[in-house]
Amino acid sequence: xxxxxxxxxxxxxxxxxxxxxxxxxxxxxxxxxxxxxxxxxxxxxxxxxxxxxxxxxxxxxxxxxxxxxxxxxxxxxxxxxxxxxxxxxxxxxxxxxxxxxxxxxxxxxxxxxxxxxxxxxxxxxxxxxxxxxxxxxxxxxxxxxxxxxxxxxxxxxxxxxxxxxxxxxxxxxxxxxxxxxxxxxxxxxxxxxxxxxxxxxxxxxxxxxxxxxxxxxxxxxxxxxxxxxxxxxxxxxxxxxxxxxxxxxxxxxxxxxxxxxxxxxxxxxxxxxxxxxxxxxxxxxxxxxxxxxxxxxxxxxxxxxxxxxxxxxxxxxxxxxxxxxxxxxxxxxxxxxxxxxxxxxxxxxxxxxxxxxxxxxxxxxx
Amino acid sequence: xxxxxxxxxxxxxxxxxxxxxxxxxxxxxxxxxxxxxxxxxxxxxxxxxxxxxxxxxxxxxxxxxxxxxxxxxxxxxxxxxxxxxxxxxxxxxxxxxxxxxxxxxxxxxxxxxxxxxxxxxxxxxxxxxxxxxxxxxxxxxxxxxxxxxxxxxxxxxxxxxxxxxxxxxxxxxxxxxxxxxxxxxxxxxxxxxxxxxxxxxxxxxxxxxxxxxxxxxxxxxxxxxxxxxxxxxxxxxxxxxxxxxxxxxxxxxxxxxxxxxxxxxxxxxxxxxxxxxxxxxxxxxxxxxxxxxxxxxxxxxxxxxxxxxxxxxxxxxxxxxxxxxxxxxxxxxxxxxxxxxxxxxxxxxxxxxxxxxxxxxxxxxx
Numbered sequence: 001x002x003x004x005x006x007x008x009x010x011x012x013x014x015x016x017x018x019x020x021x022x023x024x025x026x027x028x029x030x031x032x033x034x035x036x037x038x039x040x041x042x043x044x045x046x047x048x049x050x051x052x053x054x055x056x057x058x059x060x061x062x063x064x065x066x067x068x069x070x071x072x073x074x075x076x077x078x079x080x081x082x083x084x085x086x087x088x089x090x091x092x093x094x095x096x097x098x099x100x101x102x103x104x105x106x107x108x109x110x111x112x113x114x115x116x117x118x119x120x121x122x123x124x125x126x127x128x129x130x131x132x133x134x135x136x137x138x139x140x141x142x143x144x145x146x147x148x149x150x151x152x153x154x155x156x157x158x159x160x161x162x163x164x165x166x167x168x169x170x171x172x173x174x175x176x177x178x179x180x181x182x183x184x185x186x187x188x189x190x191x192x193x194x195x196x197x198x199x200x201x202x203x204x205x206x207x208x209x210x211x212x213x214x215x216x217x218x219x220x221x222x223x224x225x226x227x228x229x230x231x232x233x234x235x236x237x238x239x240x241x242x243x244x245x246x247x248x249x250x251x252x253x254x255x256x257x258x259x260x261x262x263x264x265x266x267x268x269x270x271x272x273x274x275x276x277x278x279x280x281x282x283x284x285x286x287x288x289x290x291x292x293x294x295x296x297x298x299x300x301x302x303x304x305x306x307x308x309x310x311x312x313x314x315x316x317x318x319x320x321x322x323x324x325x326x327x328x329x330x331x332x333x334x335x336x337x338x339x340x341x342x343x344x345x346x347x348x349x350x351x352x353x354x355x356x357x358x359x360x361x362x363x364x365x366x
Numbered sequence: 367x368x369x370x371x372x373x374x375x376x377x378x379x380x381x382x383x384x385x386x387x388x389x390x391x392x393x394x395x396x397x398x399x400x401x402x403x404x405x406x407x408x409x410x411x412x413x414x415x416x417x418x419x420x421x422x423x424x425x426x427x428x429x430x431x432x433x434x435x436x437x438x439x440x441x442x443x444x445x446x447x448x449x450x451x452x453x454x455x456x457x458x459x460x461x462x463x464x465x466x467x468x469x470x471x472x473x474x475x476x477x478x479x480x481x482x483x484x485x486x487x488x489x490x491x492x493x494x495x496x497x498x499x500x501x502x503x504x505x506x507x508x509x510x511x512x513x514x515x516x517x518x519x520x521x522x523x524x525x526x527x528x529x530x531x532x533x534x535x536x537x538x539x540x541x542x543x544x545x546x547x548x549x550x551x552x553x554x555x556x557x558x559x560x561x562x563x564x565x566x567x568x569x570x571x572x573x574x575x576x577x578x579x580x581x582x583x584x585x586x587x588x589x590x591x592x593x594x595x596x597x598x599x600x601x602x603x604x605x606x607x608x609x610x611x612x613x614x615x616x617x618x619x620x621x622x623x624x625x626x627x628x629x630x631x632x633x634x635x636x637x638x639x640x641x642x643x644x645x646x647x648x649x650x651x652x653x654x655x656x657x658x659x660x661x662x663x664x665x666x667x668x669x670x671x672x673x674x675x676x677x678x679x680x681x682x683x684x685x686x687x688x689x690x691x692x693x694x695x696x697x698x699x700x701x702x703x704x705x706x707x708x709x710x711x712x713x714x715x716x717x718x719x720x721x722x723x724x725x726x727x728x729x730x731x732x
Contacts, residue, residue, distance in 0.1 A: 184581050187577075188578055191577075211553075245478055
C-alpha cells in the first residue's frame with residue numbers, strides 16, 4: 001500500500017490566535033481528482049475530531065477512507081468534476097503538527113508545551129495550504145462535526161474566499177451540554193495517573209482515561225432510538241462475558257468496548273485534549289459585533305447547504321437551523337435539510353444514501 | 367436535630383433473587399402522618415438511586431428532605447390525609463443493609479461479598495416492611511427514576527397488593543442507552559486504582575472514579591435545553607478558574623464539579639455499583655409470558671398516574687407511554703401526563719409546581 005499523504009510546510013513562524021507560534025510546522029493532506037486550469041473546482045473538507053486526511057481511497061493508497069462511499073469518481077462528491085482536498089486538522093496526530101510532534105526548539109515532543117490551539121488556527125493553516133496550491137477561491141468548503149466549526153472559522157476569518165459551503169452536523173458555538181461532555185472526556189484522561197501531565201509513553205499510557213473518553217464519545221455520537229432497535233437488551237454469550245465483577249454483560253457494552261479498543265492507541269491523548277478544548281472555545285459570534293447571526297452574515301457566500309439530524313444530541317438540529325438562518329442573513333442562497341436518520345450525530349458517516357443525495361443534489365446546482 | 371430514621375429487621379435469612387441470602391439485614395425508613403384505623407391510607411415511596419428515606423422534614427428531623435416541597439401537611443402529598451412511608455432502598459448506604467454494611471458472617475464490611483442485588487429484592491424487602499406494619503394493601507405506591515422500576519418490581523411480584531400507583535420518569539426495562547451510561551459510570555469507578563476491587567478506605571478512596579460517575583449522571587439527568595438558558599457560554603471569573611492545564615473554564619464545568627464534590631464522599635462506591643447494575647438488570651417483561659405489556663397488565667391496579675418529561679434523555683417519554691399503555695391493558699384507569707419541564711430527568715425533583723399539581727389532582731380522586 002502506498003501513501004497518498006502529502007505534507008505542506010506552513011509559513012514559519014506560524015502565529016497562533018491565543019499567543020505563541022509554531023516553527024517548521026506542517027499540514028498533512030490528500031487530494032482526489034484534478035485541479036482545473038482555471039483553479040475553480042477545489043472542494044476542501046474539514047474532518048471531525050479523530051479522522052485523518054484519508055477520506056477515501058486513491059491511486060497512492062487504495063485502503064478505504066473514512067468517507068469511502070461518499071467520495072470518488074462517479075460518487076456523490078464526484079472527483080471527476082471536483083478537485084477534493086482533505087486536511088488533517090492542525091493539532092491532530094495523523095500527520096499534521098500537533099502535541100505529539102517534535103518541538104524543534106527542544107528536539108522532544110511538544111506534549112503540553114504545544115501552544116493553545118483554536119479552530120481558527122486550524123482554519124488558518126488550511127488557508128495557507130489553499131494559498132500554497134495557488135487556489136484563490138474555493139469552489140466549496142465542506143465541514144462536518146468539529147470540521148464544520150473549523151469551516152465556520154475559515155469563513156469568518158476569510159470572508160469572500162469561498163463560493164459555496166456545506167455545513168454538516170456542527171455548531172456555530174459550543175453549547176453547554178457539548179462542553180460538559182467534552183470536559184468530562186478530558187477529565188477522564190487527565191485523572192488517569194498514567195496520563196502523568198502529558199508525559200506518558202507506550203509503556204505507561206492512559207488507556208483507562210482514553211477508553212472512558214471514547215465510550216462517552218460514542219454514546220453521544222449515536223442515538224438511543226437506534227440502539228433500541230440494534231441492541232435492545234441482548235446479552236453477550238456466556239463465553240464473551242468478562243470475568244470481572246460488574247464486567248460487560250450486554251451487547252451494547254461490548255460494542256462500546258470495541259470502539260474504545262480500536263481508538264485508545266490510535267489517537268494521541270494530548271492531541272485529543274487540545275482538539276477537544278478547541279471545540280469548546282469555538283464561538284463564531286466572536287466575529288463581528290452582533291453575535292452568531294451577524295458573524296455568519298459576514299461570510300459572503302453565494303450558496304450553502306446545511307444538513308442536520310433530528311436524533312443528534314451533541315449538535316442539535318436547532319443549531320443547524322441557526323447556521324442556516326445566519327448564512328441566509330448574509331445573502332447566501334441556503335438549503336436547509338433536516339434528516340431523520342436514526343444514527344444521531346454519526347449519521348453523516350453511516351447514512352451515506354441520505355447525506356449523499358443531499359450533497360450531490362446541491363453540488364449539481366453549482 | 368433528631369433522627370427520624372427507623373429500622374425494620376428483615377426476615378432472616380432474607381433470600382435474594384439471583385441467589386444467596388442476607389442475615390440480620392434491615393431496612394431504614396421514615397414516615398409522615400398517621401396510619402388510619404382501617405390501615406387504608408398508606409402511601410409508599412421508592413426513591414431514585416441516591417436519596418435517603420428522608421423525603422421531607424418531620425418532627426424528629428426538621429432538616430429539609432429531598433422532596434421537601436412535595437410532601438407534608440397541606441402539601442401536594444398531604445400527610446394530614448396520607449400515611450407516607452419512604453424507604454431507603456435495600457443495597458443503598460443510607461441506613462439500609464448494603465455493600466458497606468457489616469457482614470455478620472465475617473464481622474467485616476460486605477464489599478463485593480454482598481450478594482447480587484436486584485430491584486426485585488429491594489421491592490420484596492419493602493413488602494416485608496409493609497407487612498410488618500400490618501398494612502394489607504397499599505393505598506398508593508409511588509416511585510420515581512430507579513424507584514419507579516422498584517415499584518414495578520413490587521407490582522409484578524405482588525399483584526393485588528396495591529390500589530393506586532404513581533409512576534414517575536422511569537422505565538419498564540432498561541434500554542441500551544441507559545445501560546451504556548450506567549456501564550460507563552461503573553467503569554469509571556472500577557478503573558480508578560483506588561477502588562481496588564472494592565477494598566478502598568477513607569484514606570484511599572476512588573474520588574476520581576466517583577467524580578466522573580456523578581458528573582456523567584448529572585449530564586444525563588438534566589437537559590441541553592435547560593443549560594443553554596442557564597449557563598450559555600458564561601466563563602468562570604479568573605479567580606475561580608483552575609490552574610491545571612485543561613482545567614474548568616466555563617460555568618457549566620463548575621456546576622458539575624459542585625455536584626461531584628457534594629456526592630463523592632456521601633455515597634458508598636460499592637453500593638453505587640450494586641444499585642446501578644440492578645437498574646440495568648431490571649425488566650418487568652420477565653413476569654408473565656408476553657413481555658412488558660403482559661407483565662404490566664397483571665398488576666391488578668385500580669388507578670394509575672404515569673408522568674414523564676419530554677426533555678428526559680435517560681428515561682424517555684416513550685417508555686412512560688409504554689408503562690401507561692401496559693397498566694391500562696390490565697384494566698386500570700390510567701392518567702398519562704407528559705410535562706414539558708425543561709429540566710430533563712431531574713424535573714421531578716425541581717419542577718415541583720408541575721409535578722405537584724398532577725400528583726395532588728390524582729390523589730384527590732382516590
